[in-house]
Amino acid sequence: MRNIAGLLFAGGLAFLLLVLASYLPYGQTPMFLGDAILAHAPGEVHTANIVAAVLLAYRGIDTLGELSILFTAAAGVGLILGHRSLRSDSAGVNGAVNSEQHSGFITTRAVDLIMPLLMVVGFYIIFYGHVTPGGGFQGGVILATAFFLPVLVRPGTRIEHGVITLLEGLAGSGFILVGLWAMFYDQPFLQPIFDSFLGTGPLGSLWSAGSLPLLYLAVGLKVGSELAGLLVTVSEVPELSETNISDADDINRK
């Protein structure tokens, strides 16, 4: 009975969505805002990548909100999983386990080779965020993954949480400071700054778009350090004890 009700509900929802979709003109934007931004952004904000103009200039405060959402999520994970009883601090027990878990020679060397290249890719995507597709969020995720790979193949590595937290705080306050800096020019908070020094290059060059590259750098460092800290925190939670693992095996076989 419940299955039939679920099927009816899903079918009705699909019918409703199809009816709605059939009324929308395909391939045309139903709103004028996108066209207006496409027409004005290169002249007003001087970015070749319109997405960066929307993210940092037209919707800068939304990006600040996104950063705070990410911060809240990472802080929640840290609060729950970073508890001292869950942290694998006891070096005596841990050392023996970790030497067994150590990945092979090939994996370790391959990660050592890939990690700097991934770092370069991440920073390239952040620095060229206002010129080419990409930006702080994507580059930050790549930075976090690149930073975490050596920890993944060497499970015993100790990571200084203080450095990650300091970098994250500096990047977050840097974003807000650039926003406050605009107020010295009698502009609203987070208005892009264009003065005689910042970003005076032609459209499409690296040194263009005013203060937007600074904002993207702050976003990238914040996202990267945040996610790296989150991954390190998750990886530091010890495995379930031996009895629990055999229980899980039994459940699997059944």
Added chain:
Amino acid sequence: MIWIVSIVVLVMLASAIAVLVLPNMIAAVAAASVVSLALAVLFALMKAPDVAMTEAAIGAGLSALLLAMGLKRLGLWQLED
């Protein structure tokens, strides 16, 4: 264009079903990241490279890492099944 898109969508559907039916958990995580990778290709074909990058970095990279670490913590990390 329509053929490439339909092949990509078929790959997505096949790997999404594979996530459900594969008995090996690690293979299921790999199949889940294949779904994200194909979706990133689809976004790139639809001229949304920013979204494609985000999907590839977060969907295929970061969430696969998180899922794999979750498997390891739960003791489900077994290569042979």
